[in-house]
Amino acid sequence: MIKQVCKGAATVAAVVALSACGGTGPNGAEPPESPSPSATAAASPSGVAATPGGSGGKADALLSGTWGTSTGSVLLRVRGRAVEMASAHRCQGKVAEEDGLHVIRLTCDDGNTDRSVGRVYGLSADGMTVEWEGLGADSFERAG
Structure with missing residues (x-):
């Protein structure tokens, strides 16, 4: 046998x-x-490797938590699909998977749109980069 x-x-x-x-x-x-290359082989305009998202996958668990920029000027708090951002502007929104990437969509209390749509790249246990449409990228480190 x-x-x-x-x-x-x-x-x-x-x-x-x-x-x-x-x-x-x-x-x-x-x-x-x-098949076409996976999202892990894709890169952002800044050349950072993309990290795929997924419903209930490891990337979702990695994304949850509190993230801050090294300057402390931007703080993101991700809980499930809910996202809060504290910076010069207070914003709330959701994160969803779009085209294999986590995409953050925020609405700020004061109407600011600098960081209204961001794509998450290079997500790891310790850091990530968010490429904001029309603004550029922020590098985040896990804050807690």
């Missing part, structure tokens, strides 16, 4: 290896086109 399983696994591995190298697939058919 074990010999049959190993032989079957070797056959599957050989088929996978051959199809990954190009050429024809089983029965002489062309293999399907490769």
